[in-house]
Amino acid sequence: MSALWIATIGTSTIAFLLKYSGHSIPERFLSNPKIQRINALIPIALLSALVGVQTISEKSKLIIDHRLAGVGVAIIALFLKAPFPVVVLSAACTSAAIYNWF
Amino acid sequence: MRSPDNGYLRQNRRVSKVASTTVRDSFSVSLTVGAYGVAFGAASVANGFSVLQSCLLSLLTFSGASQFAVVGVMGAGGNPISAVATASLLGVRNGLYGVIMAPRLKVRGIKRIVAAQITIDESTGVALNQESRGADAMRHGFYLTGYGVFIFWNLFTLAGALGAQAMGDIRAWGLDAAVPGAFLGLVWPRLVTHRDRIIAISAVALALALTPILPAGLPIIATAFIAIAVGLRP
Numbered sequence: 128m129s130a131l132w133i134a135t136i137g138t139s140t141i142a143f144l145l146k147y148s149g150h151s152i153p154e155r156f157l158s159n160p161k162i163q164r165i166n167a168l169i170p171i172a173l174l175s176a177l178v179g180v181q182t183i184s185e186k187s188k189l190i191i192d193h194r195l196a197g198v199g200v201a202i203i204a205l206f207l208k209a210p211f212p213v214v215v216l217s218a219a220c221t222s223a224a225i226y227n228w229f
Numbered sequence: 230m231r232s233p234d235n236g237y238l239r240q241n242r243r244v245s246k247v248a249s250t251t252v253r254d255s256f257s258v259s260l261t262v263g264a265y266g267v268a269f270g271a272a273s274v275a276n277g278f279s280v281l282q283s284c285l286l287s288l289l290t291f292s293g294a295s296q297f298a299v300v301g302v303m304g305a306g307g308n309p310i311s312a313v314a315t316a317s318l319l320g321v322r323n324g325l326y327g328v329i330m331a332p333r334l335k336v337r338g339i340k341r342i343v344a345a346q347i348t349i350d351e352s353t354g355v356a357l358n359q360e361s362r363g364a365d366a367m368r369h370g371f372y373l374t375g376y377g378v379f380i381f382w383n384l385f386t387l388a389g390a391l392g393a394q395a396m397g398d399i400r401a402w403g404l405d406a407a408v409p410g411a412f413l414g415l416v417w418p419r420l421v422t423h424r425d426r427i428i429a430i431s432a433v434a435l436a437l438a439l440t441p442i443l444p445a446g447l448p449i450i451a452t453a454f455i456a457i458a459v460g461l462r463p
Contacts, residue, residue, distance in 0.1 A: 149327020218410025
């Protein structure tokens with residue numbers, strides 16, 4: 128089996144096992160209010176981290192480029208209470224415009 | 230929690246309104262994120278994976294960050310162990326999402342296998358954003374977004390892999406900013422209290438500070454400790 132096949136099948140197998148194990152943890156572990164609070168806060172932390180990493184990094188380097196402008200305009204759109212599709216499109220259009228014209 | 234004894238008409242009106250909002254949110258996320266599959270298909274083939282392997286990664290792994298990580302590490306000359314390890318570290322958060330979603334979906338057997346496979350950032354994010362609209366809207370948001378992203382992600386992966394040579398620069402279309410823009414749109418409504426906003430800003434700062442130091446994936450996972458630390462406080 129080639130290295131690429133090992134990577135493909137290994138990644139797929141572990142990815143599914145991680146997802147499935149999350150679904151299989153007994154519900155009683157979630158009855159503790161502290162665990163419930165942590166569960167509600169974890170998506171805030173991870174999604175925010177994803178926004179930061181996907182906006183300002185490339186591999187292991189921090190880079191400020193057209194993407195930051197796009198996300199900046201998306202933040203303005205969110206402050207103006209724009210609906211979700213407008214937020215995403217404003218990010219894409221701003222980023223594409225800067226990337227293509229500068 | 231809403232009281233279950235709302236008037237029938239009032240509840241019905243709410244249900245139809247909920248449905249259209251949930252469908253709109255789910256579709257927007259599905260199309261935006263799914264379209265990024267073009268980039269994955271192209272990146273995968275460019276890094277030496279076959280079209281079949283690229284499509285299998287999207288069908289079976291079905292987690293964008295993990296998929297980009299595995300083709301990135303292999304393309305950079307990494308061995309399969311480190312590629313799988315990096316991708317798996319990025320996949321841990323899907324397990325955390327599973328813990329959040331399981332009590333709300335309450336499914337077993339085949340249905341649990343299907344639900345597990347579509348437990349990703351987007352399906353969980355849209356589901357949690359429907360929280361104020363009730364448990365049904367959360368389930369609808371989860372499944373609509375999960376299936377929607379799955380369909381678009383796999384179709385676009387195939388397109389990207391096949392058209393890798395001919396395809397232009399995805400940055401010229403703004404897709405590389407649309408994805409963090411979509412995550413931002415998902416997390417924004419969750420930032421209700423002062424504490425929530427502090428967690429979000431701290432998470433961005435910590436993830437960026439750790440990015441040059443730790444292997445890809447770990448900076449994102451590390452921010453879970455912020456949530457744990459805040460959640461453990463009385």
